[in-house]
Amino acid sequence: MATNGSNRAVAAPQNDPNSFAASVKDAATAGFLVAVLGFFFIGIRTDIAPGGLDLKMRWGAWIVSILVVFVGRLLLNLFVLKTDSPITRKIAGAMPSGSRFAGTGKWLMRALFAFALVLPFFFTTFFPGKDRQFIDLAILIMTYIMLGWGLNIVVGLAGLLDLGYVAFYAVGAYSFALLAQYLDMGFWFALPLAGILAACWGIVLGFPVLRLRGDYLAIVTLAFGEIIRVVLLNWYEFTNGPDGISGIPKPTFFGLELKRGEGGFADFFGIAYDPIQRFIFLYYIIFILALITNFVTMRLRRLPIGRAWEALREDEIACRSLGINTRNTKLTAFSIGAMFGGFAGSFFATRQGFISPESFTFLESAIILAIVVLGGLGSQVGVVIASIVMIGGIEMLRNLGFLQQVFGSGFDPVQYRMLIFGLAMVLIMVWKPRGLISTREPSVVLKEKKRIGADMVAQGEGH
Amino acid sequence: MEYFVQQLINGLTLGSIYGLIAIGYTMVYGIIGMINFAHGDVFMIGAFIALAMFLILTTVLGFAFLPVVLLIVLIVAMIFTSAWGWTVERLAYRPLRGSFRLAPLITAIGMSIVLQNFVQITQGARVKPLPPQIQGGITLMEGSATGISVQLSYMQIIIILTTIALMAGFTLLITRTPLGRAQRACEQDRKMAALLGINVDRTISLTFVMGAALAAVAGLMFVLLYGVIDFYIGFLAGVKAFTAAVLGGIGSLPGAMLGGLLIGLIEVFWSGYFSVEYKDVAAFSILAIVLIFLPSGLLGQPEVEKV
Numbered sequence: 166m167a168t169n170g171s172n173r174a175v176a177a178p179q180n181d182p183n184s185f186a187a188s189v190k191d192a193a194t195a196g197f198l199v200a201v202l203g204f205f206f207i208g209i210r211t212d213i214a215p216g217g218l219d220l221k222m223r224w225g226a227w228i229v230s231i232l233v234v235f236v237g238r239l240l241l242n243l244f245v246l247k248t249d250s251p252i253t254r255k256i257a258g259a260m261p262s263g264s265r266f267a268g269t270g271k272w273l274m275r276a277l278f279a280f281a282l283v284l285p286f287f288f289t290t291f292f293p294g295k296d297r298q299f300i301d302l303a304i305l306i307m308t309y310i311m312l313g314w315g316l317n318i319v320v321g322l323a324g325l326l327d328l329g330y331v332a333f334y335a336v337g338a339y340s341f342a343l344l345a346q347y348l349d350m351g352f353w354f355a356l357p358l359a360g361i362l363a364a365c366w367g368i369v370l371g372f373p374v375l376r377l378r379g380d381y382l383a384i385v386t387l388a389f390g391e392i393i394r395v396v397l398l399n400w401y402e403f404t405n406g407p408d409g410i411s412g413i414p415k416p417t418f419f420g421l422e423l424k425r426g427e428g429g430f431a432d433f434f435g436i437a438y439d440p441i442q443r444f445i446f447l448y449y450i451i452f453i454l455a456l457i458t459n460f461v462t463m464r465l466r467r468l469p470i471g472r473a474w475e476a477l478r479e480d481e482i483a484c485r486s487l488g489i490n491t492r493n494t495k496l497t498a499f500s501i502g503a504m505f506g507g508f509a510g511s512f513f514a515t516r517q518g519f520i521s522p523e524s525f526t527f528l529e530s531a532i533i534l535a536i537v538v539l540g541g542l543g544s545q546v547g548v549v550i551a552s553i554v555m556i557g558g559i560e561m562l563r564n565l566g567f568l569q570q571v572f573g574s575g576f577d578p579v580q581y582r583m584l585i586f587g588l589a590m591v592l593i594m595v596w597k598p599r600g601l602i603s604t605r606e607p608s609v610v611l612k613e614k615k616r617i618g619a620d621m622v623a624q625g626e627g628h
Numbered sequence: 629m630e631y632f633v634q635q636l637i638n639g640l641t642l643g644s645i646y647g648l649i650a651i652g653y654t655m656v657y658g659i660i661g662m663i664n665f666a667h668g669d670v671f672m673i674g675a676f677i678a679l680a681m682f683l684i685l686t687t688v689l690g691f692a693f694l695p696v697v698l699l700i701v702l703i704v705a706m707i708f709t710s711a712w713g714w715t716v717e718r719l720a721y722r723p724l725r726g727s728f729r730l731a732p733l734i735t736a737i738g739m740s741i742v743l744q745n746f747v748q749i750t751q752g753a754r755v756k757p758l759p760p761q762i763q764g765g766i767t768l769m770e771g772s773a774t775g776i777s778v779q780l781s782y783m784q785i786i787i788i789l790t791t792i793a794l795m796a797g798f799t800l801l802i803t804r805t806p807l808g809r810a811q812r813a814c815e816q817d818r819k820m821a822a823l824l825g826i827n828v829d830r831t832i833s834l835t836f837v838m839g840a841a842l843a844a845v846a847g848l849m850f851v852l853l854y855g856v857i858d859f860y861i862g863f864l865a866g867v868k869a870f871t872a873a874v875l876g877g878i879g880s881l882p883g884a885m886l887g888g889l890l891i892g893l894i895e896v897f898w899s900g901y902f903s904v905e906y907k908d909v910a911a912f913s914i915l916a917i918v919l920i921f922l923p924s925g926l927l928g929q930p931e932v933e934k935v
Contacts (some may be wrong), residue, residue, distance in 0.1 A: 206676070219687075581745075
């Protein structure tokens with residue numbers, strides 16, 4: 166990479182940069198850097214003690230972290246970075262090449278879809294003890310897939326970086342909760358209203374800001390997201406402030422409540438009541454909502470408006486000179502994305518039964534954005550894979566009991582989840598700036614369909 | 629009247645802190661055109677380093693003479709925070725130079741999450757209180773009618789004077805030294821600067837280092853002024869400082885300082901006269917309004933889009 170050029174030039178030219186000594190030196194530098202950076206954080210801990218703050222020295226942890234980085238960097242240097250035959254190249258050679266992988270991608274998608282279709286019954290049959298936990302996790306993942314697909318319209322297709330997507334999620338959730346509280350409305354009536362309200366908010370917020378350039382737009386959407394959260398937090402009379410809204414009604418199955426006893430779903434169909442039925446039902450609701458999101462997105466991509474989005478992402482100036490109304494084009498992407506966020510929000514409200522502004526912090530926006538980015542901007546399958554890996558992987562952290570035996574009982578893997586999230590975001594951006602699934606199917610083709618490689622497309626602002 | 633003057637002083641103090649952070653945003657934006665979203669968290673890192681160093685000096689080594697202690701804390705915090713600033717740039721932004729425009733912003737968000745959670749894990753999530761170290765002050769006005777007297781505390785004097793001194797030194801650095809010249813050259817045309825023998829990567833790294841050092845100063849001031857820090861202070865302070873940078877005109881150093889002071893004043897007056905709960909909304913709204921109606925800020929130059 167050209168940017169590393171100056172660095173290499175600094176290393177004395179008569180020495181072989183790939184020599185063992187150079188690798189050790191480089192690793193020692195990394196170790197020293199960790200020693201400096203970690204001194205005040207890993208080496209020392211300030212704690213609240215009676216009569217002020219107390220310092221606790223943790224030299225063991227400090228030295229271990231230095232050694233870990235030194236050894237890790239050394240191994241990386243010896244086998245990947247500073248060698249003539251990097252191991253990664255061998256692994257890449259053993260993997261199926263891109264074109265072969267393309268075919269499997271389609272099959273993978275079908276297999277995933279088939280699995281998602283029968284998922285609740287798969288778990289109730291094969292994991293009867295833990296089915297509730299697994300289906301709950303599947304609902305969570307599906308919610309993030311839907312949010313990811315919704316945000317993908319804005320970020321992946323139209324190329325507008327939206328850091329306040331959670332605002333629309335919050336609008337959807339609060340719309341349903343408030344409609345249920347004040348007007349006694351059920352889930353199925355409130356759902357479309359919540360989506361429409363979120364879309365309206367998208368238009369209201371989007372209209373003034375969408376002419377801003379990429380990174381300014383990102384910051385303004387972040388600001389709007391925070392404004393909505395702070396208002397929800399402080400408008401005590403209307404939203405109940407930090408206490409949140411509880412007792413949000415559950416969805417009904419064509420008017421049948423999923424409850425025990427007379428008049429319930431189980432009673433009507435003459436089957437035995439089981440609390441798991443409610444989870445299965447919720448799973449299918451979010452599954453269908455997510456499918457609608459995906460279907461609409463795929464269809465819209467083929468319409469002129471969808472093509473305009475993608476053109477806008479690639480080069481805004483060219484679009485404007487071709488007579489595309491960029492503001493309206495952006496606004497449709499923004500509000501359609503917001504609408505799906507609103508749907509997902511009201512599903513979230515009905516699933517939890519309780520919402521408070523705490524669920525709609527910037528971190529949530531960052532997680533959804535991470536899913537879209539890591540999966541590959543604009544890729545629908547990528548969002549699915551990233552959601553499964555990120556959300557499912559983080560839930561798996563809870564079950565890693567053996568780590569506690571290694572690091573002591575005070576070790577809680579769950580607190581590392583956001584750290585891992587952030588690191589994954591940085592590393593994947595550096596390693597593959599287009600995300601994991603970086604090839605694109607063109608939506609319009611002349612004669613034959615060619616895949617567009619990641620290196621062929623540059624995103625945003627005509628760069 | 630007394631209340632107003634008191635709020636004015638408080639606002640200027642707070643504004644100095646925002647201004648120091650805002651310089652980091654504005655310099656980085658000027659030179660590589662990206663929003664260093666993790667800068668607020670570098671400020672938070674600086675505050676934690678300052679707190680830990682202060683405790684080492686006072687409780688472990690037993691220094692008691694406060695001015696010397698504060699000076700050592702200041703220098704150590706600046707050095708160590710600079711190391712953090714340098715590392716963030718090296719790991720997350722340099723490999724992405726020349727990538728598509730939003731890529732560095734996304735890694736910056738990732739980096740911000742990493743820093744926050746790193747500090748949360750290593751230092752714990754609870755707030756760290758530090759009892760006020762510099763007490764006393766000057767009474768400027770005795771309000772006989774209202775019963776409110778205007779206090780200018782020594783702490784506020786120190787903050788404002790330090791900020792002025794740093795700004796003066798900093799302006800000299802940018803306008804008079806070879807490094808400053810290199811920075812201004814990179815700001816105008818990076819490719820041309822490289823052709824003329826400027827080490828562009830090094831200049832950019834030094835920009836991050838300088839921004840981080842100023843953020844460390846702001847961090848120390850924050851610890852001393854508020855006496856409470858936690859791992860999350862970087863987010864809000866960062867957004868407000870960015871607002872300050874945008875309000876002053878991003879890329880302009882005096883603009884960043886002016887914007888910082890204005891944001892500090894607006895926040896303090898808003899909480900003083902309207903409502904404390906919505907003070908963050910005020911800052912966010914200003915950000916949106918300025919970006920929409922005055923994207924080049926008060927002192928910035930309008931940006932020309934090149935095709």
